[in-house]
Amino acid sequence: MPLLTDAKVKNAKPGEYPDIKNLKLVVSENGTKSWQVRFSIKGGQRGAKIVGSYPDLALKDARELCEDWTAKAKKGVDPREAPSTLGKKGTPTFFEMAEEMLSTRVANKSLKEKGAKDYRAILNNDLKIIHAVAVDQIEIDYLRTIRANMKGRGMYPFIKAMDLVGLTLEWAFIQHNYGDGLDRVSMLKKAHRLEMNHTVEHYRHASKEQLKPLAEAINTRTGWRSMLLLGFIFHTMCRKSEALLAEWDQIDLEKRLWTVPKDNMKMGRSHVVPLTDAAVAYLELSLELGGKQRFCFPGQRMNQHQDRTNINIMLKRMGADHITTVHGTRATASTILNEELTEDDSKMFDDDWIEVQLSHMEANRVRGSYNHAKYLKPRRKMLEHWSAILVEAGISAEAFLDGNKLRNPRRPSQEIEERVCEVAKQNPKLGSKRLIDLLAQQGLEIGVQSIKNILTRHNLNTKELRLAAGQ
Numbered sequence: 001m002p003l004l005t006d007a008k009v010k011n012a013k014p015g016e017y018p019d020i021k022n023l024k025l026v027v028s029e030n031g032t033k034s035w036q037v038r039f040s041i042k043g044g045q046r047g048a049k050i051v052g053s054y055p056d057l058a059l060k061d062a063r064e065l066c067e068d069w070t071a072k073a074k075k076g077v078d079p080r081e082a083p084s085t086l087g088k089k090g091t092p093t094f095f096e097m098a099e100e101m102l103s104t105r106v107a108n109k110s111l112k113e114k115g116a117k118d119y120r121a122i123l124n125n126d127l128k129i130i131h132a133v134a135v136d137q138i139e140i141d142y143l144r145t146i147r148a149n150m151k152g153r154g155m156y157p158f159i160k161a162m163d164l165v166g167l168t169l170e171w172a173f174i175q176h177n178y179g180d181g182l183d184r185v186s187m188l189k190k191a192h193r194l195e196m197n198h199t200v201e202h203y204r205h206a207s208k209e210q211l212k213p214l215a216e217a218i219n220t221r222t223g224w225r226s227m228l229l230l231g232f233i234f235h236t237m238c239r240k241s242e243a244l245l246a247e248w249d250q251i252d253l254e255k256r257l258w259t260v261p262k263d264n265m266k267m268g269r270s271h272v273v274p275l276t277d278a279a280v281a282y283l284e285l286s287l288e289l290g291g292k293q294r295f296c297f298p299g300q301r302m303n304q305h306q307d308r309t310n311i312n313i314m315l316k317r318m319g320a321d322h323i324t325t326v327h328g329t330r331a332t333a334s335t336i337l338n339e340e341l342t343e344d345d346s347k348m349f350d351d352d353w354i355e356v357q358l359s360h361m362e363a364n365r366v367r368g369s370y371n372h373a374k375y376l377k378p379r380r381k382m383l384e385h386w387s388a389i390l391v392e393a394g395i396s397a398e399a400f401l402d403g404n405k406l407r408n409p410r411r412p413s414q415e416i417e418e419r420v421c422e423v424a425k426q427n428p429k430l431g432s433k434r435l436i437d438l439l440a441q442q443g444l445e446i447g448v449q450s451i452k453n454i455l456t457r458h459n460l461n462t463k464e465l466r467l468a469a470g471q
Contacts, residue, residue: 009033009059023066025054032141035062037069042076049129050145056137065132079132091178094138094168095131098123101171110268119164126150126161136178138169205328208336208389215394217318219403225306226314227400228286229297233326234395235279235387237333237357239266240326244305246296253280256380260359271359274380278387281397291457302456330358333386340385349382350375357382419444420454 004019012033017025022038033054040046051057051065069079092100102119105111129149130142143165150158172178206214218227233243236258245264252259258273265271275283283296290298299306315321324332333354340348353375390396394403423439424430430438432451 004059006059009054019059020063020066022070023062026050034141035065037066037079039069039073039079041073041078045078050141051129052133052137053139053141056139057133068132091134091136092172092176093131094127094133094135094165095123097135097172097176097178098127098164098168101168105268110262112268115268118160119167122161122164126157127164130165135168135172138165205331205335206324207332210323211332211390211393211395214320214323215399216403217320219394219400220318223310223314224289224400225286225297225299226311228282228289228397229306230311230314230326230329231395231397231400232279232282232286232297234329234333234390235276235282235383236273237330237383237386238273239330239359240308240311241266242271243297244295244308247294248292248296251275251283251296253283256280265359269359272376273357274376274383276380276383276387278391278396279383285397285401289457291453292459293456334358336389337382337386348385350378353378353382416444417454417458420451421458421460424451424455424460 004017004025008017009025012025012027014027014029014031017027019025024036024038026034026036028034034050035052035054035057036048037051038046038048051069052062054062057065072079098119102111102116106113106116126146126149129145130138133142143162146161147158150161218230229240229243232238233240236243238260242260242264246258246260250259250261251257253275256275258275260271260273262268262270286297294303295305297306298304299310311326312321315324315326337349337354338347338351342348356375357379391399420435420439423442424435427435427438432455435451
């Protein structure tokens with residue numbers, strides 16, 4: 001049978017057309033033309049793979065790729081797992097560009113080692129089909145094939161794989177001017193979400209009507225540490241990890257801004273969060289109850305943040321875990337803000353404002369370099385509107401105080417706190433238990449934990465007291 005020519009390939013009707021040994025042109029009913037390579041690995045394993053589509057992969061290039069795969073198979077190497085160095089007009093392969101991107105981002109600390117390890121597992125398992133394809137030839141047909149191969153594994157594995165494809169194409173475009181953007185990746189991800197929507201269980205999140213019963217549950221809990229953290233997460237739309245690791249040197253109370261460093265961010269990029277009065281109130285109450293420590297929402301131990309599981313356990317104990325998860329608070333904010341309308345029934349808030357506030361990556365990453373303070377003014381107005389909704393529902397620091405009655409006789413009065421601090425400063429060598437005895441002799445009955453809390457709130461501890469006394 002005669003070999004294919006460029007003219008034959010161009011005018012081919014639906015069907016299969018063999019060319020050189022192991023290479024075949026496959027034309028679907030919708031006119032899509034793909035190159036299929038058959039291989040037989042030394043040792044017995046056989047297979048066939050779509051390696052590219054026409055005209056992105058020309059006849060000449062398809063033959064070269066077929067010969068490359070055949071040579072590897074004869075040596076006992078699985079060509080699907082051994083990335084080819086062939087590329088259109090010298091363009092690097094997808095595998096090479098992905099590796100360059102991951103290695104560089106780990107080196108400049110914009111991506112953590114664990115994140116790179118996870119991405120490489122996806123690269124070497126789910127994206128084998130495009131290893132050898134030139135990075136400027138990645139077409140939507142490849143992505144559809146990847147999606148078909150991952151069928152049955154749910155939505156998120158495929159979305160994660162497409163994230164890696166998008167990051168690689170972004171890198172190729174911005175760093176080397178290869179390719180033409182990421183719209184096709186974004187479109188396929190959206191289509192996949194729509195198709196999977198009815199079968200995927202998303203994070204549980206509260207509706208607008210459920211905010212009030214949720215507030216009632218929050219405001220009757222005595223675990224102030226977890227509940228203040230939860231309220232702050234609600235009002236800032238941040239991730240739990242970002243709030244847990246928030247430190248006072250990241251907070252600018254005068255400008256009402258919180259700058260989250262890139263090391264604390266999921267995507268490895270710093271993020272600026274406007275702080276509303278309601279969000280600041282949670283910070284101030286945490287400072288009042290926990291004292292000035294390293295972290296804004298401290299744990300039981302001095303200068304340590306809360307345990308990551310505490311807030312989840314607290315939600316379960318107060319019977320609210322069926323309403324929302326901690327991460328679900330972000331979905332609650334996003335859903336409600338997306339549904340808010342102006343008087344003329346137009347959307348009140350732009351999608352980009354919401355996505356940037358959630359610190360999500362832009363769907364089309366080539367629109368420009370990421371600006372960590374993007375849309376700051378409209379985001380502030382949006383968060384003020386969101387905080388007003390929450391405060392009206394009862395999710396506020398003031399409502400928590402009123403419902404929880406933290407300022408009750410169980411907490412020492414200001415006079416008692418001043419007396420404890422005075423005695424502690426006068427007796428810097430005494431530990432908490434000895435202080436209890438001394439205070440008892442002066443007619444003041446108080447427990448060990450109360451003394452520790454008072455000293456913590458006033459930034460005092462035994463070492464500091466000794467230094468202050470010059471001992």
